[in-house]
Amino acid sequence: MSLRHAVLAALLSGEYSGYQLTKAFDVGVANFWYAQPQQLYLELSKLENDGLISGREVVQQTRPTKRLFSVTDAGLAELERFAAATSKPSFIRDDLLVKVQAVDHVEVAPVIEQLDQRAAAAAAKVEILDKLLRRFRGDLDEETFLRDGTPIGPYLTCLRGKRFEQEHHDWCVRAAALLRDRAARPLPAPR
Amino acid sequence: MSLRHAVLAALLSGEYSGYQLTKAFDVGVANFWYAQPQQLYLELSKLENDGLISGREVVQQTRPTKRLFSVTDAGLAELERFAAATSKPSFIRDDLLVKVQAVDHVEVAPVIEQLDQRAAAAAAKVEILDKLLRRFRGDLDEETFLRDGTPIGPYLTCLRGKRFEQEHHDWCVRAAALLRDRAARPLPAPR
DNA sequence: TATGATTACTCATCATTCTGAGTAGGGAGA
DNA sequence: TCTCCCTACTCAGAATGATGAGTAATCATA
Numbered sequence: 001m002s003l004r005h006a007v008l009a010a011l012l013s014g015e016y017s018g019y020q021l022t023k024a025f026d027v028g029v030a031n032f033w034y035a036q037p038q039q040l041y042l043e044l045s046k047l048e049n050d051g052l053i054s055g056r057e058v059v060q061q062t063r064p065t066k067r068l069f070s071v072t073d074a075g076l077a078e079l080e081r082f083a084a085a086t087s088k089p090s091f092i093r094d095d096l097l098v099k100v101q102a103v104d105h106v107e108v109a110p111v112i113e114q115l116d117q118r119a120a121a122a123a124a125k126v127e128i129l130d131k132l133l134r135r136f137r138g139d140l141d142e143e144t145f146l147r148d149g150t151p152i153g154p155y156l157t158c159l160r161g162k163r164f165e166q167e168h169h170d171w172c173v174r175a176a177a178l179l180r181d182r183a184a185r186p187l188p189a190p191r
Numbered sequence: 192m193s194l195r196h197a198v199l200a201a202l203l204s205g206e207y208s209g210y211q212l213t214k215a216f217d218v219g220v221a222n223f224w225y226a227q228p229q230q231l232y233l234e235l236s237k238l239e240n241d242g243l244i245s246g247r248e249v250v251q252q253t254r255p256t257k258r259l260f261s262v263t264d265a266g267l268a269e270l271e272r273f274a275a276a277t278s279k280p281s282f283i284r285d286d287l288l289v290k291v292q293a294v295d296h297v298e299v300a301p302v303i304e305q306l307d308q309r310a311a312a313a314a315a316k317v318e319i320l321d322k323l324l325r326r327f328r329g330d331l332d333e334e335t336f337l338r339d340g341t342p343i344g345p346y347l348t349c350l351r352g353k354r355f356e357q358e359h360h361d362w363c364v365r366a367a368a369l370l371r372d373r374a375a376r377p378l379p380a381p382r
Numbered sequence: 383t384a385t386g387a388t389t390a391c392t393c394a395t396c397a398t399t400c401t402g403a404g405t406a407g408g409g410a411g412a
Numbered sequence: 413t414c415t416c417c418c419t420a421c422t423c424a425g426a427a428t429g430a431t432g433a434g435t436a437a438t439c440a441t442a
């Protein structure tokens with residue numbers, strides 16, 4: 001039950017509509033959770049029913065009416081409780097890694113292609129996150145911001161996300177180059 | 192539907208019983224997937240029913256009888272198909288990151304404590320994976336192994352896992368130190 | 383003046399993962 | 413000898429997440 005808390009945590013940065021959240025979940029928030037729009041809308045209504053967030057309608061002339069949500073005191077208390085509870089260990093769960101694991105026994109070409117695609121996507125993500133980080137810290141340099149800037153939470157998760165993407169990128173590039181090289185040269189037949 | 196393929200990929204390295212797999216899923220295999228023992232046993236029986244793996248009973252004197260599974264030709268074909276299909280984007284999904292995201296609004300102490308615990312766990316994981324990597328490559332140095340060694344798949348995923356844990360560790364240590372420092376000094380009240 | 387993209391959401395259902403509770407025998411240490 | 417831990421598994425059901433198919437109005441582009 002943690003999309004729940006991811007949404008709560010995301011709403012701490014201000015009021016958001018479901019739609020805006022779906023956008024945020026594509027960039028910043030995706031550093032610690034990811035979800036489909038439908039899941040977000042569903043979670044938002046559950047959270048509202050439970051009184052952890054409250055929504056207010058905003059009528060717009062040119063666009064459909066939207067509902068902006070913000071965290072209630074009960075929501076904050078729930079986050080407090082959640083933050084103090086023990087968390088599950090983190091782990092990677094990645095289709096592509098499964099494919100690489102099997103690469104000695106299956107066609108390499110499609111795997112290499114996917115590694116290339118991933119590398120490109122990760123690089124793009126790094127770019128985006130870097131911009132986000134710069135926007136967070138304004139004209140402060142990183143060291144200063146980390147010491148005194150606020151909010152520090154989103155900055156730290158963003159930092160983690162950027163590093164993750166960078167590592168992912170580097171690994172993809174390296175693995176792709178390597179597999180390409182091995183495929184080009186004759187090798188002793190894999191068992 | 193990918194625990195399925197993770198299990199298949201794991202079984203490529205040889206015959207395993209369900210129990211042995213649960214152990215492997217705690218170390219090497221956890222680099223690309225993680226699952227509870229119960230899930231593994233269930234998945235194994237499904238895979239066997241679908242003819243993707245076949246099991247043989249091994250009676251032991253001193254321990255309970257076990258079943259060792261290996262990938263069938265159909266299983267290999269399924270992996271082949273899977274490897275060529277497009278994969279979903281990877282992302283972090285981590286409770287602790289959610290907590291850090293909210294850290295400006297909740298008690299820091301328990302979050303810091305969890306960061307410490309995570310850092311320690313990640314360091315231990317790095318150790319384990321490093322040993323695994325050394326065992327994989329035997330007396331070859333890394334460069335040579337990456338060029339010519341086999342199997343290369345497990346080595347690459349292991350490498351990725353190690354990097355992930357290392358990054359995770361570093362981030363936890365840094366974030367904990369930072370939050371500790373900020374908590375010790377008086378700061379402008381968070382919004 | 384179509385066409386497609388964008389904002390803003392909803393509903394239903396399926397797939398997957400997680401959790402708790404058991405079973406059963408052997409070995410090791412107090 | 414009592415208890416706990418390790419091997420080796422099973423079953424059922426709850427919780428969580430993913431997917432497909434809509435609705436409906438506005439706006440920009442061709």
